[in-house]
């Protein structure tokens with residue numbers, strides 16, 4: 001798309017049909033539309049990056065915990081970009097903003113849905129969706145510091161450990177003094193956990209028996225399990241939890257293609273046997289903690305204390321492919337699409 005075209009035409013990804021299982025590319029359509037005049041209270045944003053999130057799959061069902069995408073409507077997604085035009089107080093052309101911009105190249109949104117962000121020296125704007133983003137860094141920070149609360153010396157296990165939330169959650173747990181074991185799919189990801197993220201150990205759940213590996217790596221049991229995956233991985237870890245341990249449900253991506261038939265943990269009696277608890281959370285249930293999360297994450301990033309992993313696919317038309325890529329386990333770190 002040429003730049004001059006992009007400023008008077010919006011290209012967006014809409015939901016063409018509801019997925020039955022996997023959200024295949026034919027569930028989406030990429031269409032262009034002329035921009036309409038801006039209404040009072042609205043801001044027009046040239047989207048730079050679109051966040052690709054596991055939870056988006058649960059928004060395509062038509063009913064559920066998360067806000068739902070209507071048929072023919074723009075796919076809901078977080079984004080960052082620059083203000084092109086504003087009819088809202090506090091927003092000026094050229095400012096960098098973040099918020100619910102949707103999977104599109106030019107978002108026309110209520111000012112209530114966005115906030116200004118400061119470009120961080122040495123970092124691209126994408127950092128505000130990744131390490132500093134609500135569904136990534138902030139989720140990991142709140143999940144670890146407000147919910148999991150690992151103690152010094154605890155064995156902390158995280159699943160989808162090479163992904164957006166998992167890679168940061170594990171790093172924060174290390175900062176809390178925990179011994180961190182990551183579970184991820186494939187040799188490349190397993191190596192990334194220890195060699196790049198600095199975790200104490202990694203398990204490739206596609207090639208290794210997770211329970212056996214954990215028995216060897218943590219003979220006294222797992223004190224905290226930060227789960228992003230659910231299903232068989234959750235069961236494998238439940239089997240080896242320590243006495244008075246905590247299982248934190250951040251998400252359950254293995255179940256998102258079957259939200260009407262979610263399979264629960266068959267090993268849940270280990271909670272009773274080992275006097276343990278399971279607690280779920282959503283980051284937006286902790287609004288009072290978000291300012292502290294933002295400040296500490298920004299501090300770590302500016303000091304170079306967090307390993308930042310981002311994977312970016314080029315072009316709005318690749319958004320459907322990106323979502324599929326994530327569900328196949330293709331991404332290392334935070335997955336985004338550059339809107340162009």
Ligand SMILES: NC(=O)c1ccc[n+]([C@@H]2O[C@H](COP(=O)([O-])OP(=O)(O)OC[C@H]3O[C@@H](n4cnc5c(N)ncnc54)[C@H](OP(=O)(O)O)[C@@H]3O)[C@@H](O)[C@H]2O)c1
Nearest residue numbers: 054160163164165184185228251252253254281282283329
């Ligand atoms: N509680 C909250 O407020 C909150 C907010 C944001 C996100 N979340 C949750 O956090 C989790 C991670 O989300 P994210 O956006 O950061 O994604 P991500 O971890 O960057 O990507 C998802 C990863 O999940 C793994 N995966 C995919 N399908 C799987 C399956 N069937 N079984 C096992 N693993 C599978 C893949 O890694 P492998 O190659 O390792 O399999 C994939 O790379 C999700 O469950 C999401 O819903 C929760």
